[in-house]
Each structure stands twice: as structure tokens, then as C-alpha cells.
Amino acid sequence: MNAIVKHMDVLMSKILAGHPVEKHPEMDALLSDIESHVLAKTRYIPTHSSLPLKGCETYATLEVLPAEEKIEFLLYLISQLNHNAVSRSSQDDDPEYLRRLVHANLLNTLMRTRIDFPDGFSFFQLFRALYGITDQSPPDLDILSGPFTALVMQIEKHIKRWGLNEIIAEDISNLIGQECVVRHLRGETRQVCWAAKKLERILVKAGESGIFQMPAYELGGGPFGSLVQADMGQISAEERGKWHHLFHHLSMADGGTPSQKFLNTLRPLVDEIGVPVFRSCTNRWLAAAAQLQMTETEYTEQYIVHTYTYRDVVFIEAHSFSLLKGLLWLQSWFHDPQTLQSIALLTEKCFQKIPRHGPVAASVGNAGIYALAQAPGLAGISHLSRLKLRIRQNNTQKLIQNFIDEQAAKQGIRPAQIEEIAVPDFGLNAGERVEAFDDYRLVLKHSGVGATQLQWIKPDGSPQKTAPAFVKNSADHSAKLKQMRALEKQVKQSSTSQRDRIDRLYLEDMRWSKDDFETYYLHHGLVADIARKLIWALDGTPALYHDEHWQNVNGELLVPADIREIRLWHPIDSSPEEVLAWRDRLEELAVSQPFKQAYREVYILTDAEINTRLYSNRMAAHILKQHQFNSLAAIRGWKYSLLGIHDDDRNGGIARRTLPAYNLEAQYWINEIADNVNDVGIWHYVASDQLRFCRDGDEPVPLTDIPPLVLSEIMRDLDLFVGVASVGNDPQWQDGGPEARPQYREYWQSYSFGDLTEVAKTRKAVLERLLPKLKIRDKTHIDGKFLFVEGSRHTYKIHIGSGNILICPNDRYLCIVPSRSKNKHLSRVFLPFEGDSGLSIVLSKAFMLAEDDKITDSTILRQL
Structure with a gap:
């Protein structure tokens, strides 16, 4: 065997010295046969792809050659590649260029076959030969664009065969020391080279067994690595070594959840660092990571003769994902509020979606979900419940729901119940929390959904705008103030989530006892402010809790x-007269409901739906912006997969909403519109189709058997999807979108100015109540489906449903794109409920057009 190694060394030395290996007619013949076979099958050979070698007898012979001959052929092939370079100006159909591609892909293919390298063989030298790193040329390469992964695979197999010894450990150390590999380990490249991470793990094992000195962990210069490295620079070399030992192990965090063996291995490493130090540092790192900003980078990739330029968005460097996953898994040992809040903030950030990319760090986010789910009691469930409403990805929502279901099953209650039990009150009493700072007080007040105030109170009881000087000068007071500000942010986030959770309870068929309701709603520190603005049915009698009665x-x-x-009272349970009376009562009390309840739309089964029996076409034949529809569907608890050109010949998809309380599934059928696709192959637009309900798989249920409240709420969701995502609501779509087809223009026209939907009818009812109280009341009136506005220049018709505008008398279209900023006039208008952006748009446009002589926007003025 030593003679074989010696012979290999001679061949390798020639290659590394830049000298060609002597011509070998038999090997040239083998290569020629393989070239002919491949090029006879295809002239298109992508780089680093599989060759069409099936049926090639020459290659079949090559695969089963003895190890020595196979290695010798491999080295000969490397030599041919290194000494037959092709000019970068070569064309794709150039015979020499095609020949080189066949050789390069054949090399990759051979490296993935079984090769019994002898003990003592130098894989580091093979690496240099594979990438043409001669003694005269410095390395300038990208290990992702070659057989590096296959080389690491051979090293792993070699260790299984011969064991991990000093020779192979030194080879790996030399490999990891190459600048091209270091760049990947430091996170200085766009993509992670997982093969390089494998080599690092092998070296860690060698260090733990005493074969090799374990190196310092390469944190890299990315956003996360930099903030951790800053802390490492503040401690002693001995303490830093303990952290690096832990980092090496954390970098091996694979899979969705940690094994018990993994956690047991890390426990003594954390103990060696010290649990208080570990918790303090990791809390700081996780909180800082959640505050990192997205950065856009430009990069290029070279494929033989072609150069491609791309843009990428980075939140956390990809090579740190495993490290962060491991850190989050270890947080499952600690359950204090600060730790759980840090995990929740980072988890939510990890699922922030980037166009054409997806979630910025899904694997890290999943680790955060796992850590929250391990918290004893209900603190973790509280965070998961909020995240379920914030995260849009279907698979992640399902993962969260599985953890919630598991915890609910342990306690023998329904998932919806455990979510309401888990809502924290944040120490609020009647919506307020008071903290003493010596003789001063700081009051945190929950003033509405997503709204809070921090107010300083002087010793004499009068308010003060800013923090007292003694608070800023005291470390303890400053830390306490920081905690209060963090708590304020949590209250804002949680109150919004609770509003959304309660709004979705209609389809949970929830019922409470008096004691449970008072505990989790009426007298709850956070939820009470929402619950007291809603109407509840007490044994069927609608009632409002007002003035403590x-x-x-x-x-x-x-x-x-x-x-x-x-x-929870629903208008479908009362007569129209009683619903109107409740609207009057809420307006009299100036109660603005957190979501539509008294004004909630009611959808009754129609004669057409009784005739179709198993399905409804009420919300069919609408053209929707697919990404906007997908986002809305996720918010409302529907599961939907975007349709694109790679859908395996599917002609459509289905948005699904499961209804466990009723053993039903609602299905909204969606058809693709193959006119306009984005740069990753997803259709911009889709067409809505029928609604049906199913049970036990896809067995349809007659609409007459669906509980009226369920039908109404599901239909309301669909009306919301259409009302927001329809292209008819886009004032600019008339000149954009797939206009080549006349029927699309006709749809836009008919929806933009057509009959009002149920949502639009509700909007009209609100406007009829509001207009007499507005300063523009003498310039506005409602006629049919339009709000008419008398301006100085023209009279305008605003469609109450779409918000689109026509100029009288010849109905000339006026395009005004809604502003993202809040209209100053609306801040003084009492709205009976929150959440109807369409109502705000109609009112904003009405205020603007009533004073059209003050418009300065040149885009609008040109149309007037």
C-alpha cells in the first residue's frame, strides 16, 4: 500500500509543480469514448451537473476499476483539465469548450463514486490539484463551484475506513486554513458551504480526542458574528476558550429539534462558562440580533465563460444559523420573562419575508418556536399564540399550532381555551401599571388596541413630560426604565394580537362560564379594554359591560x-332593528369597537346557492393580486400555496380554512391567470372560483347543512379577500396588469364602479351616519353606490366599494393613489370600529376633493 501512496505522490507532485502528466493513450481512449457518448445525447451541458452516462459501457468499466487504477485515471483527468484551459471568450458551441465541460463534469461524477483511497493519502494535495493550485499560482477560487463537497464526502468515508488519525487531521486543518474555505466559515460569502462546516466538525472531534489542537471558532465578520466577537474581545483568553469550545458544538446544531444527547453534551460546557454569565450574554445577543437591519448586497457568479450579477438581502449571516439555532435550543432551559421575550422577538424577525427569497432565517425561527414551546406553564404558549397571528408561512403556523395543541391536550382543554388562558396581564390593573421611582411614579397605560402611554407623575401628582434627571443618573433606575419601555412594546404587540384572536373566535364556537369570562376577559389587565367594548350574549341576551355593570x-x-x-354576540343572532339599536347605543356612548361587531356584515344563504346545493359562486370570477390574497388568507387563518409556472400541470389551487369546532373545512377554489409572472415564476394574478365546504377529506357538504354563522363568517373572509386584493381596487391597474385581454378591462370597470358588496354596504351605512357630523357635510352626499363631493373645480363621484373616482358630468376617470401617511382630518373623526382601511381611503379622498383648489400634487393636477 505504501508503494501505491508513493506512486500517487509522484503524480501529484507533477500536477502541483505545473507539469503535465505523460500522455496515456489508453486513458485518452476512455475519455474519447465518454465524450462521444455524452455529446451524442446532448449538446447542452450545464456546469456541475450530471452527465447522461446511462448506457455508456466505458464509464461502467471505469466505475469498477481497482482503486489504484481509478485514482491514477482521476489524477490524469485533473492534469488534462489543468493544462487545457479554455479562453473566457469561448462560445457555448465551441467543441473545445464542450469537451472541457464533459471532462469537468466527469471529474465531479467520479469524485462521488466509491474510491478506496489508501491510508496516508494526502487529501490536501488532492484539493490543490482539483482546483489547479500549483506552486506558482496563488489560490483564487470558489469552492462552491467545484468538487469540494465530493472531496469532503471522500474524506468522511476515508475516516470510516481507516479511522481519524494525525495525518488526516492535519490534512483537514490545512484545508480549513485555506483562505477560500475560511471565507465561508467566517460568513464572508453569500452562500454557506456546508461541506466546510463538516470539515470543521471533524476537526472538533479530533481536538476532543486529543489528536489535534482545537482551533478558535471563526465567528466571522457578519452582523451577528461581529456583535458576539465584540463581547469575546472583552474577556480573558481562558474564558474566551470556553466560549469557543461551546461555539464549536453549537455549530453542529442540525435538524429541527435537538436530541437529548446534544443537550446533555452541552450542559457541562455551559456550566463551565457559568450559567449566570451564559444567560446574560445570550440574552443580550438574541435581543441585539432581533434589532439587526436587513442589508442588500450585490454579488456576481462566474460560470466558465459567463458572469451573472445578483442582489441578495441579508439579516443574519447564513453561516451563523447553526450557532444561533444551538443558542436558542439551550434557552429552553431558562424560562424567565426576559429570555422568552428575547426569543419571541428574534423568532418573529426570522420569519420576516423578503421578496424572491422567503423568510430571512426560517431554521433559526423554528429553533425559537421550539424554545418557547418548552417553557413550563403558559408563558411560552402566550408568545406562540401571538406569533401564530403574526407569521404568515403556512408550515410555520402549523408547527406553532401543533405545539399549542400538544399543550392543550396535556391540560385536557381546547387549543382556543389555552390561548386565552395564556394571555399575560403584564401587571396591568384596569389597563394601568404603576412603578415607583423614589417619589416619582411612572404610569404605563394601555389606551387602546396597539396604543400605550408612559406618563411620569411628580410627587405632587402633576404630570411631567420627560424622565427626571435622577433616573438618568442612576444605573438601577435606568435599568428599570428600560424594562418599562420594553414592557410597553410588549403590551402594544399583545393587545393587537388579542384583538385579532378574539375577532376569530366566532368560528371556534366558544362559550364561557361567568367565572372564566370574568377572569380571562372582563377583569383581565390587558384583555378587559377590548372585551368591554364588545357586545356579549348572556344566556342569549345581548349586553354591554359599561360603567362596571x-x-x-x-x-x-x-x-x-x-x-x-x-x-360573543353576532348580528346574525338578532333582528335588523336590534342591530341598528346597538349601533345607536355604541355611538351614544362613543364606543369605538376594536373590530367590526355591531357593523359586522351578515351573509344569508341565497336562492342561487340553494340551487347549486354544494357550492357558492357568490365570490367567484374576481381577478385578485395573488401575493396580496395569499397574505390576507394567512392573516385570517387560511392555508394557500402560491400558484406559478412550476405547478406540475395544476390548473388551480385551493385556499383552505379548517373549522375543528364544526368538523368542517372551507375551500375557496383559485384558478391561475397565465398572463403575468414574477421573476421566480409565480403568477401575479389569479381568478377566484367557487366556495364549498367539506367534511372527512374532500366530501362536499350541502350549503343548507352549514350553520348560518359559519357560512356568514367564511363568506365575510372571502368578501375581505376580494375587497382588498381585487385589481378593481387598484386605481393604477387600469393602465397596468394583463390588459391585453378585453375581459380584464371589463372586469376592472365593472368592479371599480359596480354594485356594492356587503362590506361596501356596511361602509355606506357608516358614511350615512358620519357625513352630517363632518365639516364637509355641505359638500357631500350619497347617491346609490357613490359618495358625491362638490369641489371648486369639479363634482366627483367616489365609489364607496373600491374608492375609485369619476369626474362629473362625463365620468372621466381620476387616478389618486392613497397616501401611506395618516390623514389629519381623520384623526378627529369618530369611527364606530377599527380596521376598515377602505373607509379611511374614501373619507381621505372626500376631504381632499372637497378642497380641490388646494391640491398641489402635479400628477393629480394634470388630470383635473
């Missing part, structure tokens, strides 16, 4: 002695 629609006190059941 239950009152009916007439304001009369109710003194229910033995309430058996409390439910």
Missing part, C-alpha cells in the same frame, strides 16, 4: 343572577 341596548342595568353561558 351589564347593560342592555337601552342602557338598562341587567342583574343576571346565574349566568350559565356567555358567548
Whole structure:
């Protein structure tokens, strides 16, 4: 065997010295046969891809050659590649260029076959030969564009065969020391080379077994690595060594969840660092990571004669994903509020979506979800419940729901119940929390959904705008103030999530006992502010909790002695007269509901739907912006997969909403519009189709068997999807979109100015109440489906449904794109509920057009 190694060394030395290996007629014949076979099958040979070698007898012979002959052929092939370079100006159909591509791909293919390299063989020298690194040429290469992964695979197999010894450990150390490999380990490249990470793990094992000195962990210069490296520079070399030992192990974090063996291995390493130090540092790192900003980078890739330029967005460097995953897994040992909040913030950031990329760090986010799910009690469930409403990815929502379901099953209650039990009150009492700072007080007030205030109170009881000087000068007070500001942010986030959770309870068929309702809603520190603005059914009787008493629609006190059941009231349960009375009562009390309840749309089964029996076409035949529809569907709990050109001949898809409380699934059928596709092959537009309900798989259920409230709520979701995502709502789409087809223009025209949907009818009802109270009341009136506005220049018709505008008298279209900034006029308008952006758009346009002589926007003025 030593003679074989010696012979290999001689051949390798020639290659590395830049000298060609002597011509070998038999090997040239083998190469020629393989070239002929491949080029007879195809003239298109992508780089680093598989060759069409099936049926090639020459290659079949080559695969089973004895190890010595196979290695010798491999080295000969390397020599031919290194000494027959092709000019970068070569064309794709150049015979020499094609020949080189066949040789390069054959080399990659051979490196992935079984090759029994002898003990003592130098893989580092093979690496240099594979990439043409001679003694005269410095290395300038990208290990992702060659057989590096296959080389690492051979090293792994070699270790299994001969064991891990000093020779192979030194080879690996030399490989890791190459600048081209170091760049990947430091995170200085766009993509992670997982093969390089494997080599690092092998070296760590060699260090732990005493074969080799374990190197310092390469944190790299990326956003996360830099902030950790800054802390490492502040501690002693001995302490830094303990951290680096831990980092090496954390970098091996594979899979979706940690094994018990993995956690057991890391426990003594954390103990060696010190648990208080570990918790302090990791909390700081995770919180800082959550605040990192997205950065856009430009990079180029070279493929033989072609150069391609791309743009990428980075949040956390990809090579740090495993390290962060490991850190998050270890947080499952600690369950204090600060740790859980840091995990939740980072997890949410990791699922922020980047166009054409997806979530910025999904594997890290999944590790955060795991850590939150391991928290004892309900603190982790509280964060997961909020994240479920914030994260849009279907598979992630399912993962979160699985953890919630598992915890609910342990306690023998429904998932919806455990979510409401887990809502934290943040120490709020009647919506306020007071913290003492010596003689001063700081009051945190929850003033509405997503709204909070921090107010300083002087010793004499008067307010103060800014923090007292003594607070800023005290480390303890400053830390306490920082905690209060962090708590304020949590209250904002949680109140919004709770509003959305309660809005979706209609389809959970939730009912509460009096005691449970008072605990989790009526007297809850956070939720009470939402619950007291809603109407509840007390044993079927609608009531509002106002002035610390239950009152009916007439304001009369109710003194229910033995309430058996409390439910969230729905307008479908009352007569139209009673619904109108409740609207009057809420307006009289100036109660702005956190979501549409008294004004909630009601959808009753129609004669057409009774005739179609199994499906409804009420929300069919709409052209929707697919990405916007997908986002809305996720928010409302629907599961949908974007349709594109790579859909295996599917002609459409289905958005699904599971209804466990009713053992039903709602299905909204979607058809592709193959007119316009983005740069990753996803259709910009889709067409809506029928709605149906199924049970036990895809077995359709007659619409007459669907509970009226379920039908109404599902239909309301669909109306929302159409009302927001329809191209008819886009004032600019008339000149854009797939206009080549006349029917699309006709759809835009008919939707933009057509009959009002149920949502638009509700909007109209609100406007009829609001207009008499506005300063523009003398310039506006409603006629049919339009809000008419008398301006100085023209009279305008604003469609109440779409918000699109026509100029009278000849109905000339006026395009005004809604501003993202908040309209100053609307801040003074009382709206009976939150959440209807369409209503805000209609009112904003009305205020603008009523004073059209003050418009300065040149784009609008040109149209006037």
C-alpha cells in the first residue's frame, strides 16, 4: 500500500509543480469514448451537473476499476483539465469548450463514486490539484463551484475506513486554513458551504480526542458574528476558550429539534462558562440580533465563460444559523420573562419575508418556536399564540399550532381555551401599571388596541413630560426604565394580537362560564379594554359591560343572577332593528369597537346557492393580486400555496380554512391567470372560483347543512379577500396588469364602479351616519353606490366599494393613489370600529376633493 501512496505522490507532485502528466493513450481512449457518448445525447451541458452516462459501457468499466487504477485515471483527468484551459471568450458551441465541460463534469461524477483511497493519502494535495493550485499560482477560487463537497464526502468515508488519525487531521486543518474555505466559515460569502462546516466538525472531534489542537471558532465578520466577537474581545483568553469550545458544538446544531444527547453534551460546557454569565450574554445577543437591519448586497457568479450579477438581502449571516439555532435550543432551559421575550422577538424577525427569497432565517425561527414551546406553564404558549397571528408561512403556523395543541391536550382543554388562558396581564390593573421611582411614579397605560402611554407623575401628582434627571443618573433606575419601555412594546404587540384572536373566535364556537369570562376577559389587565367594548350574549341576551355593570341596548342595568353561558354576540343572532339599536347605543356612548361587531356584515344563504346545493359562486370570477390574497388568507387563518409556472400541470389551487369546532373545512377554489409572472415564476394574478365546504377529506357538504354563522363568517373572509386584493381596487391597474385581454378591462370597470358588496354596504351605512357630523357635510352626499363631493373645480363621484373616482358630468376617470401617511382630518373623526382601511381611503379622498383648489400634487393636477 505504501508503494501505491508513493506512486500517487509522484503524480501529484507533477500536477502541483505545473507539469503535465505523460500522455496515456489508453486513458485518452476512455475519455474519447465518454465524450462521444455524452455529446451524442446532448449538446447542452450545464456546469456541475450530471452527465447522461446511462448506457455508456466505458464509464461502467471505469466505475469498477481497482482503486489504484481509478485514482491514477482521476489524477490524469485533473492534469488534462489543468493544462487545457479554455479562453473566457469561448462560445457555448465551441467543441473545445464542450469537451472541457464533459471532462469537468466527469471529474465531479467520479469524485462521488466509491474510491478506496489508501491510508496516508494526502487529501490536501488532492484539493490543490482539483482546483489547479500549483506552486506558482496563488489560490483564487470558489469552492462552491467545484468538487469540494465530493472531496469532503471522500474524506468522511476515508475516516470510516481507516479511522481519524494525525495525518488526516492535519490534512483537514490545512484545508480549513485555506483562505477560500475560511471565507465561508467566517460568513464572508453569500452562500454557506456546508461541506466546510463538516470539515470543521471533524476537526472538533479530533481536538476532543486529543489528536489535534482545537482551533478558535471563526465567528466571522457578519452582523451577528461581529456583535458576539465584540463581547469575546472583552474577556480573558481562558474564558474566551470556553466560549469557543461551546461555539464549536453549537455549530453542529442540525435538524429541527435537538436530541437529548446534544443537550446533555452541552450542559457541562455551559456550566463551565457559568450559567449566570451564559444567560446574560445570550440574552443580550438574541435581543441585539432581533434589532439587526436587513442589508442588500450585490454579488456576481462566474460560470466558465459567463458572469451573472445578483442582489441578495441579508439579516443574519447564513453561516451563523447553526450557532444561533444551538443558542436558542439551550434557552429552553431558562424560562424567565426576559429570555422568552428575547426569543419571541428574534423568532418573529426570522420569519420576516423578503421578496424572491422567503423568510430571512426560517431554521433559526423554528429553533425559537421550539424554545418557547418548552417553557413550563403558559408563558411560552402566550408568545406562540401571538406569533401564530403574526407569521404568515403556512408550515410555520402549523408547527406553532401543533405545539399549542400538544399543550392543550396535556391540560385536557381546547387549543382556543389555552390561548386565552395564556394571555399575560403584564401587571396591568384596569389597563394601568404603576412603578415607583423614589417619589416619582411612572404610569404605563394601555389606551387602546396597539396604543400605550408612559406618563411620569411628580410627587405632587402633576404630570411631567420627560424622565427626571435622577433616573438618568442612576444605573438601577435606568435599568428599570428600560424594562418599562420594553414592557410597553410588549403590551402594544399583545393587545393587537388579542384583538385579532378574539375577532376569530366566532368560528371556534366558544362559550364561557361567568367565572372564566370574568377572569380571562372582563377583569383581565390587558384583555378587559377590548372585551368591554364588545357586545356579549348572556344566556342569549345581548349586553354591554359599561360603567362596571351589564347593560342592555337601552342602557338598562341587567342583574343576571346565574349566568350559565356567555358567548360573543353576532348580528346574525338578532333582528335588523336590534342591530341598528346597538349601533345607536355604541355611538351614544362613543364606543369605538376594536373590530367590526355591531357593523359586522351578515351573509344569508341565497336562492342561487340553494340551487347549486354544494357550492357558492357568490365570490367567484374576481381577478385578485395573488401575493396580496395569499397574505390576507394567512392573516385570517387560511392555508394557500402560491400558484406559478412550476405547478406540475395544476390548473388551480385551493385556499383552505379548517373549522375543528364544526368538523368542517372551507375551500375557496383559485384558478391561475397565465398572463403575468414574477421573476421566480409565480403568477401575479389569479381568478377566484367557487366556495364549498367539506367534511372527512374532500366530501362536499350541502350549503343548507352549514350553520348560518359559519357560512356568514367564511363568506365575510372571502368578501375581505376580494375587497382588498381585487385589481378593481387598484386605481393604477387600469393602465397596468394583463390588459391585453378585453375581459380584464371589463372586469376592472365593472368592479371599480359596480354594485356594492356587503362590506361596501356596511361602509355606506357608516358614511350615512358620519357625513352630517363632518365639516364637509355641505359638500357631500350619497347617491346609490357613490359618495358625491362638490369641489371648486369639479363634482366627483367616489365609489364607496373600491374608492375609485369619476369626474362629473362625463365620468372621466381620476387616478389618486392613497397616501401611506395618516390623514389629519381623520384623526378627529369618530369611527364606530377599527380596521376598515377602505373607509379611511374614501373619507381621505372626500376631504381632499372637497378642497380641490388646494391640491398641489402635479400628477393629480394634470388630470383635473
